[in-house]
Amino acid sequence: MKDIVDMCLIPYITANILLALICNAAAVSVLSEPEDGKASSYLIGKWRLWYTFFDVNYDGVISIDEFKQYDFIFDKGLDNVNNGQLKTKKVRFFKLWKTVVLNNKKEISKDEFTALMTQRFEADKTGFIDMIKEYELALCKLVDINGDDFISREEFVMNLFAVGHRNKTKEFFLAFLPKNGKIHVQKIISEIIRFTTENFESTDIFKNEYESDI
Numbered sequence: 001m002k003d004i005v006d007m008c009l010i011p012y013i014t015a016n017i018l019l020a021l022i023c024n025a026a027a028v029s030v031l032s033e034p035e036d037g038k039a040s041s042y043l044i045g046k047w048r049l050w051y052t053f054f055d056v057n058y059d060g061v062i063s064i065d066e067f068k069q070y071d072f073i074f075d076k077g078l079d080n081v082n083n084g085q086l087k088t089k090k091v092r093f094f095k096l097w098k099t100v101v102l103n104n105k106k107e108i109s110k111d112e113f114t115a116l117m118t119q120r121f122e123a124d125k126t127g128f129i130d131m132i133k134e135y136e137l138a139l140c141k142l143v144d145i146n147g148d149d150f151i152s153r154e155e156f157v158m159n160l161f162a163v164g165h166r167n168k169t170k171e172f173f174l175a176f177l178p179k180n181g182k183i184h185v186q187k188i189i190s191e192i193i194r195f196t197t198e199n200f201e202s203t204d205i206f207k208n209e210y211e212s213d214i
């Protein structure tokens with residue numbers, strides 16, 4: 001009787017092993033970068049998170065008004081320590097923000113934003129990375145009030161406050177492994193490039209933060 005039961009179990013176990021192998025192969029393929037230059041669902045999910053981060057007043061839509069938050073924080077007499085360059089830096093960043101995020105429109109929905117990023121990424125990935133790099137450098141120059149190419153804790157927190165994110169600022173800052181209490185702007189730029197352009201799953205400071213902040 002035991003032999004019969006064992007014989008019946010063999011095909012069942014074999015089928016399950018095969019199923020496990022197939023599932024494992026599928027999981028590995030998700031972790032690989034698509035070869036056809038298409039944006040993965042993982043990357044598209046990150047762009048949707050990124051959209052949420054830009055929606056400073058939490059009304060579900062990114063509009064031109066979102067940028068006014070930067071005026072509120074950065075206009076508090078900080079131009080003295082910024083050698084009078086604040087306005088120039090802000091104008092430059094606003095121009096890039098309007099192009100990169102809003103596609104030069106007054107507002108953009110989450111679906112439009114995702115479609116825009118997908119179209120840009122799939123048309124020219126190198127150009128897309130360059131666009132993000134230029135955008136983030138302009139933001140870092142704005143946030144780097146004393147112009148030392150490092151973002152201090154104070155500068156970092158002020159930027160987060162400007163865009164309405166006040167939770168877990170300490171954890172977010174420490175995730176960049178600051179040295180002597182500050183983060184080099186290149187570290188922030190490389191991390192935002194990872195977040196906005198890396199097509200496969202990896203350790204991602206911005207993704208972790210944005211997921212825990214919503």
Ligand SMILES: [Ca+2]
Pocket residue numbers: 055056057058059060061062063066
């Ligand atoms: Ca909004």
Ligand SMILES: [Ca+2]
Pocket residue numbers: 143144145146147148149150151152155
């Ligand atoms: Ca600085």
